[in-house]
Amino acid sequence: MTRSAIILVRIALLLAVLGAWEVLPRAGIVNPMLLPPLSLVLKTLGEILRRGDFQEAMAVTTAEVLVAFVIAVPLGAVLGVLSAENEYFGAIFKPMLFYVFSIPKSIFLPMFILVFGIGFGQKVAYATFSTIFIVIMSASAAVESIKSEYVLVAQSYGATRAQILRRIYVPSMMPILLETLRISMIFNFTGVMISEMYASRTGVGHMIANWGENFMLPQLFAGVVVLAVAAMSFNELVRYMEARWSTWRS
Amino acid sequence: MEHMAKLNRRPEHAPQAAVEVRGLGHIYEGRDGAVPALTDIDLTVPAGHFTVIVGPSGCGKTSLLMMLAGLRTQTSGTILCDGRPIPKPDPERVGVVFQEASLYPWLTAVENVEFPLVLKGAPRSERRARAEEMLNLVGLEGFGGRYPHELSGGMKQRVSIARGLVQDPPVLLMDEPFAALDEQTRMTMGHELLRIWSQTSKTVVFITHSLTEAVYLADEVVVMSARPGRILDRVPVDLPRPRTYQMMATDKFGQLRERIWHQIRDTP
Numbered sequence: 001m002t003r004s005a006i007i008l009v010r011i012a013l014l015l016a017v018l019g020a021w022e023v024l025p026r027a028g029i030v031n032p033m034l035l036p037p038l039s040l041v042l043k044t045l046g047e048i049l050r051r052g053d054f055q056e057a058m059a060v061t062t063a064e065v066l067v068a069f070v071i072a073v074p075l076g077a078v079l080g081v082l083s084a085e086n087e088y089f090g091a092i093f094k095p096m097l098f099y100v101f102s103i104p105k106s107i108f109l110p111m112f113i114l115v116f117g118i119g120f121g122q123k124v125a126y127a128t129f130s131t132i133f134i135v136i137m138s139a140s141a142a143v144e145s146i147k148s149e150y151v152l153v154a155q156s157y158g159a160t161r162a163q164i165l166r167r168i169y170v171p172s173m174m175p176i177l178l179e180t181l182r183i184s185m186i187f188n189f190t191g192v193m194i195s196e197m198y199a200s201r202t203g204v205g206h207m208i209a210n211w212g213e214n215f216m217l218p219q220l221f222a223g224v225v226v227l228a229v230a231a232m233s234f235n236e237l238v239r240y241m242e243a244r245w246s247t248w249r250s
Numbered sequence: 251m252e253h254m255a256k257l258n259r260r261p262e263h264a265p266q267a268a269v270e271v272r273g274l275g276h277i278y279e280g281r282d283g284a285v286p287a288l289t290d291i292d293l294t295v296p297a298g299h300f301t302v303i304v305g306p307s308g309c310g311k312t313s314l315l316m317m318l319a320g321l322r323t324q325t326s327g328t329i330l331c332d333g334r335p336i337p338k339p340d341p342e343r344v345g346v347v348f349q350e351a352s353l354y355p356w357l358t359a360v361e362n363v364e365f366p367l368v369l370k371g372a373p374r375s376e377r378r379a380r381a382e383e384m385l386n387l388v389g390l391e392g393f394g395g396r397y398p399h400e401l402s403g404g405m406k407q408r409v410s411i412a413r414g415l416v417q418d419p420p421v422l423l424m425d426e427p428f429a430a431l432d433e434q435t436r437m438t439m440g441h442e443l444l445r446i447w448s449q450t451s452k453t454v455v456f457i458t459h460s461l462t463e464a465v466y467l468a469d470e471v472v473v474m475s476a477r478p479g480r481i482l483d484r485v486p487v488d489l490p491r492p493r494t495y496q497m498m499a500t501d502k503f504g505q506l507r508e509r510i511w512h513q514i515r516d517t518p
Binding site: 149150152153154155156157158159163167168171172174247248 | 319321338339340341346348349350352354355356357358365366368369370397398399417
């Protein structure tokens with residue numbers, strides 16, 4: 001199949017799904033109470049986007065996601081590099097990190113509520129906690145992926161430690177780090193959503209949970225569309241950066 | 251200084267040694283205690299000479315080269331490069347060309363070549379001009395913008411050589427630079443290396459497993475024993491220069507090759 005044929009099929013498939021979403025509830029084949037037709041969801045979407053409380057919730061959620069991301073990614077990257085680079089640090093912390101990584105983070109949520117309450121701080125703390133392990137593991141794998149010859153060559157040309165970090169480590173690790181950025185955002189976003197849906201006074205996750213409990217399906221779907229678009233946009237942005245960075249890869 | 255180096259291009263005008271190793275020994279701490287890797291190494295490479303080191307795998311040739319480059323410290327003995335000890339890498343005295351392609355895949359050919367100058371903090375225009383000049387020298391004019399994965403194995407090693415020469419060090423160390431190449435490319439690269447060498451008057455220390463390559467390239471072949479590595483023989487190669495492929499078919503070439511082969515074969 002040629003590339004354009006594949007793209008055409010993809011578009012056709014998307015249109016088919018969207019079409020079914022509109023037609024099936026209207027025809028009564030699917031219960032419209034459970035799956036409101038697409039046009040109704042989009043109309044509701046337009047309404048809620050204009051609502052002050054939804055805009056406020058979006059602002060809060062965005063802030064939580066960004067703050068947790070800005071804490072978890074650099075901190076996790078530094079810890080990951082340290083655990084790969086420093087023999088003792090690695091020997092002590094790696095097994096521990098590895099074990100904790102395997103536990104589903106959501107079981108710790110009640111403890112976060114007890115310690116941080118149900119406000120902004122708790123969302124950020126929990127999302128950071130659910131994101132940081134994947135960042136540590138990936139950063140440590142990224143360091144281990146650096147070829148020792150690359151470092152040796154730089155040393156033979158008199159590179160200092162700082163120069164090796166900047167000129168060898170960073171570019172060598174960049175493909176894995178960008179990938180990590182993408183995956184950690186998924187973990188981070190999920191962390192914020194779960195903690196908002198579990199116990200909160202505001203935020204998009206909180207509103208979605210409420211709409212669900214009150215059987216307000218058009219609103220619920222509209223909220224889902226907003227979050228899906230936000231998540232996919234970030235994902236595509238990082239993928240675009242990856243593609244630009246990776247021109248040197250075969 | 252540069253002009254002086256150019257005047258002194260042939261060894262007979264430059265009697266001082268570019269590389270001088272005296273009583274060098276090296277012991278490393280292995281899992282089962284101390285392992286002697288090199289013993290009693292004495293080596294003199296006159297300025298402008300092409301010396302090739304051959305020996306069985308694990309005989310410590312690469313360790314020796316690392317020490318000459320200041321990348322490793324020997325347990326005993328002295329090393330003088332260009333008249334002075336080399337406690338740490340000094341790219342203005344010693345350039346290194348590594349095994350296989352050690353080019354940075356995220357840098358283009360010309361960026362790879364100018365990498366040592368970037369570390370030194372040379373101005374952009376100056377280092378770019380110098381790198382282009384080196385690429386021309388190794389026969390890669392017009393390929394500067396390519397990434398390593400867009401170059402053939404032979405071209406990659408040309409870039410490595412250009413990178414080794416970019417700071418104009420008097421000494422160039424080469425650790426099996428052509429080992430990963432196919433036979434035909436390897437021959438061409440050997441020939442090219444001799445051309446570059448004759449144009450730049452460098453002192454070369456070259457490690458290889460190929461005896462044909464050793465005899466073809468060298469002024470002198472140093473034969474090392476299996477571990478602990480020591481020098482078994484020094485074979486002067488008095489074939490005329492420039493070397494030609496036809497020389498490989500001569501009796502003289504065969505005898506030299508045979509002499510080296512006997513030394514290596516007889517070691518356990």
